[in-house]
Amino acid sequence: MSDAALLDHERVVYVGRRSVRVRVRPGTGDGPPLVLANGIGVPLEVLDPFVAALDPSIEVVRFDVPGVGGSPTPAVPHPYQLVAQLLGRVLDELGHDRVDVLGISWGGGLVQQFAFQNPRRCRRLVLVATATGSLMVPGRPAVLRHMLTPRRHRDPVYARRVAGDIYGGALRLDATGSPLQARAQGGSSRGYLYQLLGTAGWTSLPWLPFIRQRTLILAGDDDPIVPVVNARIMGCLLPNARVEIYPDGHLGLLTRAPELAASVATFLAEA
Template sequence: MTRHLRLRVLGHDVRVAVRPGTAPGPPLVLCNGIGARLDLLQPFVDEVDPRIEVIRFDVPGVGGSPAPKVPYNFALLAWLVGTLVDRLGHDQFDALGISWGGGLAQQLAFQYPRRCRRLVLASTGTGMLMVPARLSVLSKMLTPRRYRDPTYARAIAAEMYGGRMRRQPDEVWHVMHEQERLGPTAGYVLQLLAGIGWSSLPALPLIRQPTLILAGNDDPIIPLVNARIMRSLLPHASLHVFDDGHLGLITSADELGPLVSRFLASPSSDNASKSS
């Protein structure tokens, strides 16, 4: 049974969800995409091996976590996450980041090389230094309108998210944009600002953790070439390309949940899929 908590962390009230695991071991900390509440990842959590504890949280300014008084960057947010995991009684943890949250997950690996045991990067890139999406896609990322206008969300679903949303654009509102999953506009802007000037590209060779990269073969927001670049620069990484788009961690959760579970449980990263 998932526990929903509100914890005071580094002066912030943070909404947290913890699904306890049935076996001992480090928890999996999920870092969500821009503008999205922790509820969005429920389909994926449901497919993760029940032996693994899963921790989700709303970034300050998003969902159930009130906005911070001052802007933050990835380094400060990683410090908050590390402290949050401390508060929950864990030393080591595994980190999974999707999209914007993939940047935060990479930052956690940088800042906590001994505590962050394994890393999963889903539908994400290296920040400012990456192969960008088309301008028509990037322009739609600048505002949270797609979160608030269901007609607009359906109209851009195929172009924005690709994969399953090309075939079933009417599903986008149920998967991604239901009202209870929205965060305030200010929180969305703070997340955009956090990524300005940040890039993991020069430091990727320094990440020693076993890493699983998950990338859709039809992702308009993060072109597949970015996953291949990360795979070439990370010393202990494997790449799994799945047949879906940017929201594949959710819409293909039945495939990716068990895959991630096997990666986290394997004695080495060599057991992760190496398809490319």
């Protein structure tokens, strides 16, 4: 396949009256596509470094959740269950019957929900810098307060000032050019609030043992938002999971993209 054929293809997928911005990178292999679910308040472009580092044989599907990037803000907050259902319908429109899924941070909760609702459709699950929702070991309150506002995505000066404290890892040493600032489109403040409200009270803790898909859990050893103990808890509860700890923070999927992309590709290729 030529390099030109591997360029991302962007489109808007319509599910009823709702439109969802989607970007697909074709793969050279014949395995199922990898669907990526992003963190709160950030559009699909943020994952560019990871996608660029990922094995080109893997087809990659990215999307903006409602209220982020190119997907319009809904009239009311959408809980994870509804967003997971919406994702399934988007995949129907794309013609994908069986997929692997990867979620980082907020997106990690979404893909847990998707895997639970779609045990046959979801082949494998990758959870990055995420936890079990409202029943988890939380970060420090001073850190979590920053998560209540999208300001860190919109104010570059503020973002650089707080990046090390919020995300830890490599950004403690150098927050210049933080990965979250390299984004083409933002989301509305209402969309950000709706993402928060849609997950209020949600937890996967009671039903994680019923997720039978093989799962890779990636967690940073210096993650102020999601302490690493949460990965170990999920690893104990998920029947077919393994945990890999990397030496970085909450955004390790971006700051250590080549290393973690290789880990994900290896996991997806395992027999």
